Every structure is written in structure tokens, then in C-alpha cells.
Amino acid sequence: xxxxxxxxxxxxxxxxxxxxxxxxxxxxxxxxxxxxxxxxxxxxxxxxxxxxxxxxxxxxxxxxxxxxxxxxxxxxxxxxxxxxxxxxxxxxxxxxxxxxxxxxxxxxxxxxxxxxxxxxxxxxxxxxxxxxxxxxxxxxxxxxxxxxxxxxxxxxxxxxxxxxxxxxxxxxxxxxxxxxxxxxxxxxxxxxxxxxxxxxxxxxxxxxxxxxxxxxxxxxxxxxxxxxxxxxxxxxxxxx
Amino acid sequence: xxxxxxxxxxxxxxxxxxxxxxxxxxxxxxxxxxxxxxxxxxxxxxxxxxxxxxxxxxxxxxxxxxxxxxxxxxxxxxxxxxxxxxxxxxxxxxxxxxxxxxxxxxxxxxxxxxxxxxxxxxxxxxxxxxxxxxxxxxxxxxxxxxxxxxxxxxxxxxxxxxxxxxxxxxxxxxxxxxxxxxxxxxxxxxxxxxxxxxxxxxxxxxxxxxxxxxxxxxxxxxxxxxxxxxxxxxxxxxxxxxxxxxxxxxxxxxxxxxxxxxxxxxxxxxxxxxxxxxxxxxxxxxxxxxxxxxxxxxxxxxxxxxxxxxxxxxxxxxxxxxxxxxxxxxxxxxxxxxxxxxxxxxxxxxxxxxxxxxxxxxxxxxxxxxxxxxxxxxxxxxxxxxxxxxxxxxxxxxxxxxxxxxxxxxxxxxxxxxxxxxxxxxxxxxxxxxxxxxxxxxxxxxxxxxxxxxxxxxxxxxxxxxxxxxxxxxxxxxxxxxxxxxxxxxxxxxxxxxxxxxxxxxxxx
Numbered sequence: 001x002x003x004x005x006x007x008x009x010x011x012x013x014x015x016x017x018x019x020x021x022x023x024x025x026x027x028x029x030x031x032x033x034x035x036x037x038x039x040x041x042x043x044x045x046x047x048x049x050x051x052x053x054x055x056x057x058x059x060x061x062x063x064x065x066x067x068x069x070x071x072x073x074x075x076x077x078x079x080x081x082x083x084x085x086x087x088x089x090x091x092x093x094x095x096x097x098x099x100x101x102x103x104x105x106x107x108x109x110x111x112x113x114x115x116x117x118x119x120x121x122x123x124x125x126x127x128x129x130x131x132x133x134x135x136x137x138x139x140x141x142x143x144x145x146x147x148x149x150x151x152x153x154x155x156x157x158x159x160x161x162x163x164x165x166x167x168x169x170x171x172x173x174x175x176x177x178x179x180x181x182x183x184x185x186x187x188x189x190x191x192x193x194x195x196x197x198x199x200x201x202x203x204x205x206x207x208x209x210x211x212x213x214x215x216x217x218x219x220x221x222x223x224x225x226x227x228x229x230x231x232x233x234x235x236x237x238x239x240x
Numbered sequence: 241x242x243x244x245x246x247x248x249x250x251x252x253x254x255x256x257x258x259x260x261x262x263x264x265x266x267x268x269x270x271x272x273x274x275x276x277x278x279x280x281x282x283x284x285x286x287x288x289x290x291x292x293x294x295x296x297x298x299x300x301x302x303x304x305x306x307x308x309x310x311x312x313x314x315x316x317x318x319x320x321x322x323x324x325x326x327x328x329x330x331x332x333x334x335x336x337x338x339x340x341x342x343x344x345x346x347x348x349x350x351x352x353x354x355x356x357x358x359x360x361x362x363x364x365x366x367x368x369x370x371x372x373x374x375x376x377x378x379x380x381x382x383x384x385x386x387x388x389x390x391x392x393x394x395x396x397x398x399x400x401x402x403x404x405x406x407x408x409x410x411x412x413x414x415x416x417x418x419x420x421x422x423x424x425x426x427x428x429x430x431x432x433x434x435x436x437x438x439x440x441x442x443x444x445x446x447x448x449x450x451x452x453x454x455x456x457x458x459x460x461x462x463x464x465x466x467x468x469x470x471x472x473x474x475x476x477x478x479x480x481x482x483x484x485x486x487x488x489x490x491x492x493x494x495x496x497x498x499x500x501x502x503x504x505x506x507x508x509x510x511x512x513x514x515x516x517x518x519x520x521x522x523x524x525x526x527x528x529x530x531x532x533x534x535x536x537x538x539x540x541x542x543x544x545x546x547x548x549x550x551x552x553x554x555x556x557x558x559x560x561x562x563x564x565x566x567x568x569x570x571x572x573x574x575x576x577x578x579x580x581x582x583x584x585x586x587x588x589x590x591x592x593x594x595x596x597x598x599x600x601x602x603x604x605x606x607x608x609x610x611x612x613x614x615x616x617x618x619x620x621x622x623x624x625x626x627x628x629x630x631x632x633x634x635x636x637x638x639x640x641x642x643x644x645x646x647x648x649x650x651x652x653x654x655x656x657x658x659x660x661x662x663x664x665x666x667x668x669x670x671x672x673x674x675x676x677x678x679x680x681x682x683x684x685x686x687x688x689x690x691x692x693x694x695x696x697x698x699x700x701x702x703x704x705x706x707x708x709x710x711x712x713x714x715x716x717x718x719x720x721x722x723x724x725x726x727x728x729x730x731x732x733x734x735x736x737x738x739x740x741x742x743x744x745x746x747x748x749x
Contacts, residue, residue, distance in 0.1 A: 109344060
């Protein structure tokens with residue numbers, strides 16, 4: 001089996017099931033310098049995300065096929081080979097207020113918990129940031145996993161202070177997203193991040209915020225606020 | 241400069257135990273830093289699936305204590321176990337309050353399930369992502385509290401003088417620079433040593449027991465190292481964990497004839513040995529979840545379904561899943577008292593790297609998550625709030641010798657490949673120091689590991705880069721694994737009788 005990793009070709013003689021197994025095979029036999037992160041090998045620790053044939057994947061859960069082309073995650077500085085700088089993570093989460101602000105002490109029902117079940121499966125693997133065209137050009141963009149985390153707490157019945165989350169995601173946040181859906185497509189935890197961002201726009205509208213692009217185009221007109229369809233009303237959006 | 245700053249507290253390790261301690265320390269007003277070999281959420285806690293135990297009432301607390309004590313085979317300390325079981329309701333309440341999305345019953349109570357060895361269903365859970373969701377919620381809270389992290393720094397050694405901890409030395413993985421970080425107090429929360437069974441373990445490749453080995457090198461007391469829990473159900477081939485919750489929800493274990501052969505909810509050591517006895521006799525063992533139906537599977541074990549599909553290509557609602565036991569949890573570790581104190585002043589140990597005598601010879605499912613949160617808080621409570629005077633280390637030989645060691649590794653010529661040694665170490669450990677042990681096997685393992693240690697010293701790494709050198713990290717981890725394996729073998733040789741997870745085939749009694 002032949003693989004291309006970054007710019008080098010490798011031949012693997014042994015049968016390997018996953019991309020991670022292939023990386024380990026190469027490191028332990030032919031090229032010890034090949035550098036990558038890995039951890040749980042079970043798809044939950046979020047350390048081994050790479051780009052396989054142009055699409056973000058967890059190396060440990062992705063089957064390895066002849067001709068696969070493996071590259072580092074995009075939109076982050078490469079430290080060495082497949083290892084990228086992840087230090088922006090904490091800042092993004094901080095900016096998005098991805099935590100519980102004030103507990104409401106509400107009683108939580110089965111359906112309340114289900115509302116945040118999928119979002120709280122995020123493993124912070126950074127695949128979504130790698131796939132994000134907005135983050136590519138604007139490193140101040142709060143970005144996909146941090147927005148999903150904000151949504152997870154906004155939607156959490158335990159949260160008594162939804163407003164501060166909503167306030168936090170207005171600048172370089174929900175309205176900057178192009179709704180391209182790349183993040184949803186690559187998420188290994190099957191979180192529909194784009195959908196979360198659309199819902200965050202609705203939440204924002206409920207709190208009196210408007211799409212800045214939309215409001216500037218309609219300067220002086222009073223739409224009464226309080227509604228937002230999640231998409232601009234004009235222009236072509238391939239997602240709809 | 242990090243070297244000049246004196247922290248009140250260094251926490252080594254960013255799993256559930258470390259993060260809980262960090263949050264408690266911050267709340268206490270301590271100047272705390274978390275030093276992690278990985279990134280905070282990459283830790284082993286992310287893999288805990290089944291649940292976290294909490295008794296439902298006073299009567300059940302007694303039963304929880306009793307179950308834990310029984311499973312520990314008399315090695316558990318009743319005071320420590322009582323403390324943990326009594327604290328469980330406030331632990332769950334706290335986790336729930338900071339945002340852990342526990343699964344609920346139709347009445348809105350936190351849902352609980354049965355796990356092996358428990359006399360009642362008392363494991364609270366978040367579907368089968370319990371550890372992941374707890375870990376990430378703790379991380380979110382850490383971000384909120386502005387806790388300082390030093391990530392991707394590997395613990396090398398403890399700086400101890402006059403029986404007092406002064407700080408630690410670390411390898412900055414990004415630059416291969418060796419640094420010291422100084423503090424008045426240190427909590428080790430570095431996790432277990434399942435990775436000495438690499439290839440036969442459900443654990444992360446990072447679970448190499450670095451904290452335990454650093455403690456051993458510094459003459460900190462350790463105990464119970466022979467007690468390694470083998471989880472009954474890891475997927476054949478990949479060793480990926482299938483949680484006990486699969487059996488807790490009603491899953492069967494069947495042999496290749498399709499017959500059940502063991503009470504699926506017996507303690508883990510009993511189930512694991514029953515399975516492995518069959519496997520050694522040439523049988524194949526499967527987890528049978530088909531009768532549960534897709535709806536129940538999606539509700540209670542979505543992660544397991546996903547993992548089985550990804551790693552074995554099997555739909556558990558339709559097919560049998562081939563499984564085998566794998567090393568899962570280290571009961572032994574750094575000895576501590578009930579306040580998480582080691583024999584060195586101001587040095588504490590919590591979580592899987594510690595042995596606080598709660599699991600004894602065998603850990604119950606759902607008690608590890610409870611342990612890390614409970615004692616993460618207890619350790620911080622034990623730290624004196626008084627502004628104690630810091631006495632700087634008189635000598636710098638630990639830092640100097642660690643620097644010299646790394647420089648040597650990065651400059652010497654290498655002939656043999658250390659990866660070959662790694663494989664032989666984990667194979668002999670699993671074969672002779674695994675589910676079944678006897679004197680001749682242990683003696684043989686001892687000689688082989690001594691020999692591997694010699695080969696290790698003669699080997700090295702070919703990658704001489706100073707930038708994010710994972711070969712260097714793996715090489716150091718292997719050194720730790722070898723040192724630790726010898727201690728595990730030694731402890732296993734000394735304990736002639738079978739007890740819990742330590743099973744001596746040659747014990748005639």
C-alpha cells in the first residue's frame with residue numbers, strides 16, 4: 001500500500017486498518033522523524049485529527065486505503081509534520097463563554113438534557129476550524145466548536161444568564177459564518193455545527209440583535225426586529 | 241520566567257482529578273498551575289464510559305461501602321471508602337451544578353444504571369460518554385475560572401529536599417528544553433500505567449505512569465502495583481473499550497456455540513478470567529447485544545455502537561461483537577493517606593496514579609470517576625492556606641542531570657530501534673504478568689524485562705530534532721514503562737496468593 005504524507009511517499013508492507021496504524025507503522029519502522037499526535041486510539045480524546053484526501057478525519061477511526069494523501073490540519077500553524085498549534089483553543093472558548101455562567105437551579109427533565117446531548121459530545125479535535133473558510137481569513141473569528149459550545153450552554157436549562165453568552169458571540173461570531181456547512185460535514189462527533197450557528201442567530205435575534213450586513217443594507221428601515229431566518233434575504237446561498 | 245515564579249500549587253495532569261483539584265484550588269485562592277503532557281481534554285478520563293457511582297439513600301450508602309470493600313478483597317481502607325461513598329451525593333450535585341449533562345429519568349431524576357459488582361443500580365451516567373462529558377465540563381469551568389495551563393510538558397522528576405517537595409522538572413515537548421517549575425505544593429494526578437501493556441490495553445498511549453515512576457525514583461512510597469484490572473470487553477484486534485454499561489443494560493457474553501457461560505455482572509476480574517480461560521482454550525467470545533434492539537442501543541450506548549461500527553465494522557444490533565480482555569486500570573500507585581498526602585511533605589497524589597486504598601485488589605465500575613472528583617477536592621482541602629515560606633532548592637542536580645540526559649539522547653548515535661523493545665516489553669507483560677500469573681512466568685518475565693532494560697540503555701532515537709520530538713517523548717515513556725514493569729513484576733512475585741485482579745494460577749489454597 002502506498003501513502004502520501006505531507007510531501008513524502010511511503011510504502012507500507014503490513015496490513016494496517018487505520019490511518020493512525022499506518023502512521024505508527026511508518027514511525028516505528030522507516031521514518032522515526034514522522035511526527036503526529038495521538039492518544040486514546042478510540043475516537044474520543046480528540047488529539048489525532050488530520051486531513052485525509054482533503055477532508056478532516058480522526059486518524060484513529062479512519063480506515064487506510066492505497067493512495068491516501070495525509071496532511072496536517074489547516075488554518076493553524078504547523079509545528080512539525082502533522083502536529084499543529086492548538087493554543088488558540090482556550091482563547092476561542094473564553095471568547096465564546098463556553099461555560100455555565102450562573103446556575104438557574106431549574107429542575108432538569110429528560111427532554112432538557114436531550115437538547116444538549118449531541119453538542120456536549122464535542123471532543124475539541126479542531127477538525128471544524130481546519131475546514132472553516134471564515135477562520136482561514138479571520139483568525140479572530142470565534143469559530144465552529146466554540147460557537148457550538150456557546151449554543152450548548154445557551155440551550156442548557158441550567159443556564160440562568162443566556163444573555164451574556166448571546167452578547168459574547170456577536171462580534172466575530174454568529175454573523176460572520178457563511179453557513180457553508182464544512183464544519184458539520186467533517187465533525188467526527190456528528191455535531192451539526194452549522195445548524196447550531198443558525199439557531200444561535202435566532203437566539204441572537206430574540207435578544208434584539210440583527211445581522212450587521214442585513215441591518216446596514218436596510219439602514220433607516222424599521223423591521224421591528226425579533227425575526228431572523230438565519231440567512232440573508234438576498235444573494236445566492238448554495239446551502240438553500 | 242516560569243523558573244523564577246513560585247506557585248502555591250502545581251497540579252501535574254489534566255484529567256478529571258487534576259481539573260477538579262485545579263478548580264478547587266482556584267476557589268481557595270491558591271496560585272495554581274496545571275502541567276499536562278497532552279492538551280487538557282486529551283486525557284484518559286475522556287474514555288470513561290459507564291458511569292459514576294452514587295448511592296440513592298443512607299441505606300444504599302452502606303451497601304455502596306460494602307460492595308466497594310468486598311470488591312477490594314479486604315485491601316480497601318474502610319475509612320477512605322466511607323468518605324468517598326458518603327461524599328458521592330455532593331460530588332454528583334456539584335458536577336450537575338457546574339453543567340455536566342447527566343441523563344435523566346422520566347421524572348427528571350438523574351438516571352442510574354447497574355454496573356458489575358454493585359448491589360443496586362447506582363451509576364449516574366451521560367449516555368455512554370460519562371467521562372468525556374464530565375472532563376469537558378470541568379475544562380469549561382477551568383476556562384471560566386481562568387486557570388493557568390502549561391500544556392505539552394512532560395513530567396521528568398520531582399525536586400525533593402529534606403523530605404519536602406520543592407517543584408518538578410519537565411520536558412517542554414515543543415522545544416525539548418528541560419525546565420524546572422517550583423511550588424510550595426505539588427499534586428500528582430498523572431494517571432495510571434496501563435500502557436505498559438501497550439497493544440493489550442484500553443488505555444491511551446499516554447498512560448505510561450510517568451508520575452508513579454517519578455515518585456519511585458524520588459523514594460516516594462508506592463503500593464499495590466501488582467493489581468492491574470483487566471477489562472472483560474475490549475474489541476478484538478483494536479483493544480478499544482466496550483463499556484460495562486453494555487452488560488449493565490442487559491448484554492450477554494456468549495462463546496462460539498452461542499452459549500452464555502458467566503454471570504455478566506460479576507466483578508470485572510471474575511468475568512475477565514472466565515472469558516480469557518475460554519480464549520486460552522481456543523474459543524471465541526462475543527458480546528451479544530442483539531436482543532436489546534436498536535432503539536435501546538441508540539439511547540443507552542450510542543458510543544459503543546459507533547465504536548463497534550468504526551473499529552470492527554459490526555452493527556451491534558444485528559451481529560455478535562468479538563471481544564477479549566485488556567489491561568484497563570491500575571489499582572496500585574503512589575501511597576497516600578486519607579487526605580491524599582504522600583510520605584513527602586506537601587506532595588499529594590490523586591486519581592489513578594495514587595493508591596489511597598479505595599479499590600484494593602479490584603476496582604468496581606463507576607468508582608474511578610467518583611474517586612477522581614472526590615479526592616481532587618480532598619487533596620486541595622488538605623493543603624494549608626497559610627502563607628508558608630518557600631525554601632528554594634539548595635541543589636540543582638536534578639535539573640542539571642535531566643538536561644544532561646536529554647542532551648545525551650539527542651546527540652548520541654543509535655544502532656537499535658527502541659520500538660522493537662517496546663513491543664517485546666508489552667508482550668511479555670501481557671503474557672506473564674497479565675490475567676493469570678505464576679512463579680515461573682513471573683521469574684521469566686523479570687529476567688526478560690531486565691534484559692529489555694539493558695537493550696533500552698543501548699538504544700536511542702534517530703530523530704534528533706528539538707522541535708516537538710515525539711520519539712523523544714516515547715523513548716522517555718518507554719524508560720518509565722520498563723522501570724515500572726519491574727516494580728509490577730516484583731510486587732506480583734511477592735504476593736503468592738490470588739487476590740482480586742492478581743490471580744496466581746499456582747496458588748493452591
